Amino acid sequence: MRSLQNKVAIVKGATGGLGTILTEELASQGMKMVLASTNPKKLNLMKEKYESEGASITVSTVDVTNEEEVKTLFHLAQQTYGQADILVNLAGLPSPMRIMNLQKSM
Structure with missing residues (x-):
């Protein structure tokens, strides 16, 4: 297996479940x-934790339904590390059925 040392990953959905693991x-x-x-609160806690263990972490509050915010995220990786080797896209969106149920209950 090739080393991941010094490779760059963008992890969308980093603060929940599988993203955290x-x-x-x-x-x-x-x-x-x-x-x-x-x-942002969870992101900053994760940043503090992993940087205290020697990792290089940058965080960004991003709504994946906003195209401009997603573009800014990729620019941030480019500006900070010069590249992105891996994209982990674990950001979730509410299902349409769940949204419809919320609307009915309002």
Whole structure:
């Protein structure tokens, strides 16, 4: 298996479930990461944790339904690390059925 040391990953959906688990594993492999989520508090806590363990982490609050915010995320990776080797897209959107149920209950 090739080394992930000093490779760069963008992880969308980093603060939830599988995103958190994968971020921890990639950090332990020495990857540089741009973590993205709609939860700035969790992002900053993750940044502090992994940087205290020696990882290089950049965070960005991103709504994946906003095209400009997603473009800005990729530009951030380019500006910060010069590249992005891996994209992990775990950001979720509410299902249409769930939204319809919410509207009915309002």
